[in-house]
Amino acid sequence: MADRAKKDQLFEQFARISKALSSPRRLELLDLLCQGERTVESLAREADLSIANASQHLQVLRAARLVETRKEEQYVYYRLADPTVGDFWLKLRDLARLRLAEMDQVVQDYFDGRQEMVSIDRDELLRRATAGEVTLLDVRPVEEYEAAHLPTAKSVPLEALPDLLDRLPRDQEIVAYCRGPYCVFATDAVEILRQHGFKASRFEEGVLEWRASGLPIEAGRPATV
16 A cells, blocks of 8 residues: 555656646747747747746646746746646647647648648758858747847748838748747738749748757747848
């Protein structure tokens, strides 16, 4: 009986993680935090939650030691507690795509059929970006770019793209990326670019996947076009 009780206690600790991740909203917040540190207000806005609701979800993640906080003046900032949390999120996504047949239809519906557009893979992007053969655009919000971005990438948030088209080169292919395979920002950016005559493609991965592959990541103030 003593051994049984000890084993139960052990698996209860594992269950703390699964319970914290049992909410789709908390998973979305975790996905956002994989892009970098954010305030509660910023996370609530991105996830379409009230500040109070977002705060409650974040406190659950914090209780499970998945996220940490710091306070600056009146703002509370959240971040991943450790890079392994981001690695776990990648594995969970991969597992869902592998084991759940419904995922393909959900992704199809979410992208409204647009995910079939031409994309560029990691090795090709790395080679061409290093050689200066493509213009790489990070179309996420500026704060996410500042937290971490791909080398050579320029910060052009999706909402600002239409006003910056005249600054983009027309003699070179443009590659847009965002938060990864389940983010539509890059897809929308490529559609805008193609509508205006640019040769453009989408990089399906993002900073999280790039870092997990052992490739270098940069951070700092935006390098705009």
